[in-house]
Amino acid sequence: MGFKVKDHYFKKAKKEQFLARSVYKLEEIDKKFKVLKKSDIVFDLGYYPGSWIQYTAEKVKKVIGIDIKEVNKKIINISNVDLFKKDAFDIEDISELGVDQKFDVILSDMAPDTTGIKSVDQDRSLALVEKVFKILPTFLNKDGNFVIKVFDGNDAQIFLKNNKKLFKSFNYFRPKSTRSVSKEFFVIGKGYQG
Template identity: 35%
Template sequence: MSHKDHYYNKSKQEGYRSRAAYKLQQIDREENLLHEGKTVVDLGAAPGGWLQVAAEEVGEEGTVIGVDLQRIDPIDGVETVRGDMTEESTKQEVRDIAGDSVDVVLSDMAPNMTGEYSVDHARSVHLARQAFETALDVLDSGGDFAVKVFEGQDLDDFRSDLEPEFQYVRTLRPDASRDSSSEVYLVGKGRMTAPVEAGDVVEVEIVDEGSEGDGVAKVEEYTLFVPGAEQGETVEVAVTEVKPRFGFAELV
């Protein structure tokens, strides 16, 4: 049995709507994207193979939202939005369902293939950039993003645009991808929304004391831990490390 037939037949036997379901399972095993209770948005979700996997992983306490211009047949535990995710009205419909927090944005979108490699690559990067822009609009701090893109000359530039927005970015090629396919998946972990960057020098007020005895400062609701600082002080600090929900700084 060929590699292609294996996953195609497996999807039919196990009730998944597409062989792509196994790609998401493999990406999730590598990068731990899907957890019980998470809120997941899948862009270009039809026919729904990724939605099925996401719903299984987040469980009854989670929320899974599929977005596509095409109609998606109902899936237990999944909400669907029919529309263009680049339009504000569609994003607002997603926000209305998701509430204040989207933990994961997924995109397995691919262009209509022309057979001309450079054209197909450029179109795939365009779709991936649209998904990325949507992720930046709706993804919560610390959230994760996974997007398909075809290999080619613009891939490195696209990855370079992702890297400042996440703690780290990896390029993966799931085993379930067809041998002949040039597709890869970029996975961004830990959406960064901090108002400061490593190396910044800022003046802060120490408003609390952390469990380890560090001073705690706030910069636009973002928490900085400052060793050696005491509650009530106003000090100048240099930011040394930035994480999605908190960072570290040292006294200047």
């Protein structure tokens, strides 16, 4: 793997100085579902290289990102952004992120390293999704919003179905910029009830 397809969105991101083409997924989601607002404090899991951070920092009060990769120095100087090198599986409490209040929005574009073995990749992806759902009670404000990337599969569908009541609205969405070969889609939960 590891190749980059230099498609329309790749070129557009480069031209507009975004760090990844993924920015157009979040932009489309935000335009359609109105996830972000000016007063929000946002937590972005799996932020690297940081195109979602670049987009979100312009729209909200503060954004905090974690990733298992080294902190990206290209975006460390954005004044309302804090970045940490952390594994999502290790985080338990908001105090580990230097904040003392829950987040208004949680974003996760996390993706595991893929093996090419479908069942393994689906299991790894679902483990990330389950972890994010697990931290919602301690990390997300009541009525908060949520965007998470999911790799499609039977178990993922069952898990999501069992959890959809956590939000007032719970939508599945595949942005236009998602590569046709990709099995990913996004879940957008609005109005957290947990």
